[in-house]
Each structure stands twice: as C-alpha cells, then as structure tokens.
Amino acid sequence: MTIRSFIKRLQDIMRNDAGVNGDAQRIEQIVWLLFLKVYDAKEELWEFHNDDYQSIIPEEYRWRNWAVDEKDGEAKTGEALLSFVNEELIPSLKNIEVDEHTPVSKSIVKFAFEDTHNYMKDGVLLRQVVNVIDEVDFTDHKERHDFNDIYEQILKDLQNQRSSGEYYTPRAVTDFIVQMVKPQLKDKIADFACGTGGFLTSSLNFLEEQVHSVEDREAYNQAVFGIEKKALPHLLAVTNLLLHDIDNPFIIHGNALEKNVRDFSEKDRYDVILMNPPYGGSEKDSIKMNFPMELRSSETADLFMSVIMYRLKKNGRGGIILPDGFLFGADNAKLAIKEKLMKEFNLHTIIRLPHSVFAPYTSIRTNILFFDNTHPTKETWFYRLDMPEGYKNFSKTRPIKLEHFAPAMEWWENRVEIKEGNFDKAKKYTVEEISSNNYNLDLCGFPQEEEEILDPEELMESYQEKRTELNKQIDSILADIQVMLGGKL
Template sequence: MITNELKSQVDKIWETFWTGGISNPLTVVEQFTFLIFIKSLDTAQTKIDKKKRLDSSVKDIFTKENQHLRWQNVSLKTAEDMFATFQTEMFKFIKELADEDSTFSKYMKDATFLIPTAKLLQKVVDMIDKLHLDDKDIKGDLYEYLLSKLATAGTNGQFRTPRHIIKMMAEMMLSNANITKDFKIYDPACGTAGFLINSIEYIKDHKSELLDTLSSKEFEGLFYGNDFDISMARIASMNMMLHSIESAHISNTDALAKFDLDEENKYDLILANPPFKGSLDYDEVAKAILDVAKTKKTELLFVSLILKALKVGGRTAIIVPDGVLFGSTTAHKEIRKEIVTNQQLDAIISMPSGVFKPYAGVSTAIIIFTKTNGHKNDKVWFYDMQNDGFTLNDNRTACEGSDIPDILERFKNLENETKRTRTDKSFFVPIAEIEKADFDLSINRYKETVYETISYDTPSKILEDLEFINSKISVGLEELKELINE
C-alpha cells in the first residue's frame, strides 16, 4: 500500500506538471510514466551489470554508445542540455528498445515527449530522482495512486486493484497450476498489467524450474492482456518490458465489442478486476457474449466474456461487485446459474467494503471457478475476509491481523475445511442448497452468527430496584429541603 510520504511526493510532482503548463490529467500520467520508465531502465541496467560479472551473455539495455542516456547521467545535465537530449534522443531510444514488430514498439510508436519547457523537465526529473522505486511493489502502488488522481479529475474513472489482493489471487491460482509452454494467462481489462506482473513474479519465485525448460519467447507467450484505453495499454507494455517481457501480448481493443471466435476457449487462467458500474448498449457488445446472458451491465458482461474465453479445464479468479452475487435481474440469475450448475464453482471470498478505499467504497468479492461445461461441484467454499492487513478507512494504514495468510493456507488445504461450521470465517455450502436459494452467492445468505446471550432481571426485580432508587431520591430531597429551610 502506498505510503503517505510517497503520496505527498507524487502530489507535488503532479502539481508541478499542472503549474508548468500540462493541464490534461492523462497527459500528466503518460509523461510521468515515461520518466519513471526511463529511471527504471537505469535501475535494471545496474542489476544487469552485477549479473554480467557471473554471466557475460546477459543483454545490456544501454550500450557503451548510449551510456549518456542513463538516468544517472542525463539527470546531471543542465536544464537546456537535458531538454535537448529528451527531444532528440531519449524517446527515439526507448521506442527502439524492443523488436520493430513487438507490442511494446507498437504502442510506443505514437509516444510523444510533451513536456513544454526545459525548466519544467528539470524540476520534474529532480523530484522523480528522489522517489525510491527499487521495491517491486512501489511502482505498482504508484501507478495505482496516479490512476486514482485521474478518477478524481473525472477522467478514465477506474479504480485499481490493491497489490496485496493481486498477489493473493495470483498465488491462489498459480500455486498448483500445471504450467507448460502452451499455458496462457489473461487479463481482459489489464490496466497497468498488475495481475500479469504478479504472475510473472510468482512463477519466477516459486516455479523457477519452468524457466529452465522454456525459451524466453515461450515464457513471454504465457502472458496476455487487453485494455480499452491506449494509454493503459502503453503503460502495461512498459511495465511488462521492465519485467523482461519484451514481446508482451498486450492488445488495445474493446474486449466486449471485439470478442470473436479466436478468443473462445483460449486461456488456461484468467485473473481480472474488470470495470464496475458501466453500461453498454446491446449493439456495442459481441453476440457471443450476449448469448451467455442478455445484459447491459459491464460487470456481468465481463463474467460472460470469461466464461467464453476460458479453455475447458481453465480457471479464473475475478473480482466482482457484491451485486453480481445476489442481483435479482434475469441476467444476474442466468449467469450465476451457469457458473453453479454448468461449471465448477470453487470458491467465493467476500471482501470488506474498505478494500478499495480511498478510491471507492464498494463491497466486492472474488469468484473462483473452473470451466467444465457440464460438470458441477457438489459444494462451494466461502470465506468471510474481514481484515486485509490495512485499516478500512480512507487512510488505509497497515495493521495487524490480516486474513490473507489464513485464506491462502485454507484454500491450499480445502480437504481440511469440511468440518468447519458456518459460524467460522470459512465453510462449505452444498450446491443443492445454493440452487434452492435462487443461486444466491452472497456469504450472508449462508453464514450463521452466534449472538451472545444476555440475561435480564425479572420484571419484579427491576421494579424492586426502581423503588429502592426512588426511596433514596426521596430521602435526598427531604435532606435538601431541610438545608434550605435552616
């Protein structure tokens, strides 16, 4: 979670852009991101320099000829020299980092240096130089905060998934995944590519043997993302590039409108937090998606898309607003019925409403299911998350008692969950019971609360106590009267 200190630094940089003449919030985010990317390239090269002591075959980002473009060198130039370097060399350099036909090159082709003056560039570079971005979570949190400022400015109002929730979901879905060179991980609304980045990191940290069996091209072929916004697709590509995925499969399309046969039955794992509360006309949505359930609500349309896009045997963990779990419209019920009776619904994890604060206060849940097209589960695991490791107010400061380690432990050992009762944080519910409840998937429908028994005195005892109190009051009043009359 982003610290107040980093928030303050970002706010100052944002304000500097605005006072320096860039008033479009999206332009601020893009230019800010380009500079962070350039700084991160220098950090990546420093790590490469260390690796080259052991392995001389490691590929450099900066050759001897373009060392002057490294952040540590360009940031020392005078304002005018720095500005000239950015205008004539820097953007040309970053556009040529990957192969011509790579996704990164495609999205960077239209990238433009839009900082208007040398003075503004130097100010912003000096401020970014003070940001400590070495921690791999910090850049993700920084993007999350930047995008929240877009929402505040009324532009592209999406709120981003907290890093610790992304990491939890990636671990839940990848810990037992059988990953081969043909495995495909997808996020249909990828934003800055948080789910994909965390999948990359989890595989590198916990399935390192896979890296020995796959070529770099095969490893890059595991990850797919899409975002409707060209700026988000560009940021996602830069983020993937910083994690050594040069040819990331990041597309910039309207996933709901452009869904076609090539996307059906394609992916082994889908991790997503698609946009909530949007609405589209029917003619803006692909027929294949409407075939699942006819609806205009984007949160339902994305669930339908995932049902279509998964391979048989493929799995998903998707964040949805609570309304998806209990909504009473025909489309809500049809989609829940499809997941419960025709697919293998594995788990529902209810999250507290403060998880997305300060950006949004909506209550959400994670739905986990496996596409089977005809084979349903006999029971579903529910977990009532009450603490995600941060306070649930707008400050979202770290606190003790996070449920996340417990969720991971219990989910990985579901065979031990069968004896739990519905008064516990987690429990199983039979599919038959869910079907009888009109496919309601809200945890409160099934959770039992044990109320503390409170014993009350009998009415006669209460009256006796009142009489005693009244008698003491009467005595006190008489004593006061006597004092007054003296």
C-alpha cells in the same frame, strides 16, 4: 533513492509547471518518460546479448541520445527541449511503422505512444524531470527489481484523483488469488482488463520460483497476456512487465469485449484467467451484439464474465473479483450467466470479502469466485473473510494485507463448515440447493452491522453508488419487459 522520494521529487518539480493540471496529468507525464528510460535500459541488455540488434526507435530519439545530461552544456533544455519533444520525439514515436512481423518487444513502442501527450510548458522544468528519471540505473538487476513496486505508489497517488476513473486492485488481493489458483510455468495466464498489470505481475512473482533453466525462463517470458482499454494503465502495464524482465510484454491496447464471443477458437483460450473486471459501467448496443441474446447485459462485469467463460481452456482455472450485485442479481442476463457458470464449469469456492477492501475507490462489497473448466458444479463452498481484529475499515493508510487472508488460506486446505452465533461463516451448498433458490449466491454474508456514520462526502458517494446500481437493475427489468411486449412500453 526510495520510490516515494523518487515520485515526490518529480511531482514537486512539475507542480511549478503551468501546463500540468493535477496529479493525474503529472503521473501520466512521468509514465511516458519512465517508459523511454526503462526501454533504453532493456535495449542495452538486448544489444549486449545480440550484436545484430537494431532498435525500432530512430537513433536521435533514443533516451541515451537526447535525455542524458553529460553536464557539458550540450543537453537540450528550455524551448529547444520543448520543441524537440513536442514536434519531433512524440510525433516520430507515434508514427513508427509496424506490421505482423514486428516483434512485440519493438511494436510496444508505437502502441505505448498512441495516446501520449507532453503536458509540460516549461522546458527547464522538463529538463529537471528528465534528469531525475535518468538517475535510476534500470540496467542494474537489483535497482530494477527495487522499482517493481513503483506502480503501486503511482496508483496510490492516483487514488486521490477520483475523477481519473482508475481502479487499483490491492496487491494483497491479487497475491492471494494467485496463491490459491497456483499458476504453473506451462500455463498461459490472461487478464482481459489488466489495468496496470497487478494480476500479471503477481503471477510472475509466483512463477519466478519455478524458473530453473533457460527453457523455464523462456516459458516465464511468454506466460502472461493482457488487454487494457485505457491508454495510461496500458502504458503502466507494459513498463511494469519490462521491469519484471519480460522482454516481449504481450499487452494489447484495446477492448476485450469488441470481439464476438462465438468467434473465439482454441488459440484464444487460456489455462488461467485472473481478473477484476470493471463494474458499474455500461457498454453500447454494438458491443452487446457480440453476445448471445440471453447473456446480453447492461453491466460491464457481466459481459466480462461471459468472455471469461468462452476463453477458459478445458481444465483451466479462474479467479475473478465481482461485486455483491452479481451474486444476488436476478435479472435475466445475470441468471443466465450464473446458470451457465454452474452448468458448464465447476464453481467450487466463493470468498466473501469484507467491506472497504477497495477504499477509497468504492464502498461496494466484493467477492472472489474460483472455478475451473473440469466438470459441471456439484457443490460450492462459501467462506466469509471477516475484518481483521482492531480494524473498522481498510483505508489508504491501513490497506488490506496478505496476512489478513491467513484465516481463508488455512481454511482452504482443510474445509469445514463454520457457524458463528446464528450466522454461517463457511458452508457448502449443493448445486440443487443453489439452482432451486434462483441462483442466488448471496450466501454466508456478513451479519447486519451497526450502521456507520459517514462524513457527508462519503455518504453522498455511497448513496450515488447504490442509486446507480438500483437504476441499472430497474433499467434491465424494464428492457426485458419491453422485449416481451414486442418493443412497446
């Protein structure tokens, strides 16, 4: 069974159910059922290796005891199945008791179901969905790893539901960043807005080749940490790590911005931080109070950059995706963040990404900042990754691939300045040059291209994004003026 056909079969069944409204709800329904199936398969393995293993899930609610259809007429279906799921199964899993001594491998069940709902109203169709999911043998190593990419398919389907607000970082981008940062088994790797776990799973795939012993496997199992604010991506990330043979997926369901940055200690810091922070959003004033005055920003991505700096260990490395607005932004908070980054960290490389990498989510241009906590910045290299030959845009059907990063990867190992016509494609700037230019990092940008004619919907979306960004900059400047005037404007 292919991943695409698996998802399609489930969605085709659920389209006949009056209770499920749109692909976003269909996918949410698939995810919590899939989690229970995957978790049951993991429990089979844990039971095999530990005769004393006790499940945190009450016996009657374990997948094997209610979901499996033995074709003997005894499997729950129809109203009986609906009543069981709505009145017993989900409430029971929501109310599982955990404490600080509960292993992560068990407590994830409660956290996974904190915001879970059953949308289906037809118990016969629900039985059909359960049966399709039960066909997959997640105890089989090959079949389990064949399904490692299932979440990319789910997120690609979510792309069509723009109102869902889910942002998907293409696998090629996460793999490229990981390969440049080169995490090691001894490293603790973190993503404080991990979504479905793309950076974490790319890191695990990179680390897998370093596993040669039982001790290595233990280090692999404890290598990654994530925080995710939204319920659905959090559940996706947990299940994704289970599929990658992480027995204790340390993914917290919460907001990484809620803790005061001054309170972070050494135990809160990580060797490697890889992120695509959410941008375009704003946080309430109580969140901004967790940051020093000069670092308080109305832009979510700015606040995450500050968190990253406070949580990166000495000699640690970071690979962070940020929009163009961060590079050229000149409001007080952005300037303070960039100044802190360059004075306290070594911002050694910025890769300018071509447009439409994140299509169809957004047309905003993005960049990858690579830095480490070794010494203050002395010089920063900029490299412009151009659109591959034969491409005008990336799209859902023609996404960016790892091979498209080949020019940047080749340049990375043998850095030289490159000029094409009158435009710099790769160039090194000293920290003095950058600071004297008011920390404007908008360097080695893309030559002015002939304006593309967009269809009306894309044109409106592009206009709305640009207007939102400009409004934020104006609001930030007005807020600074208001402070200078003593709160009167």
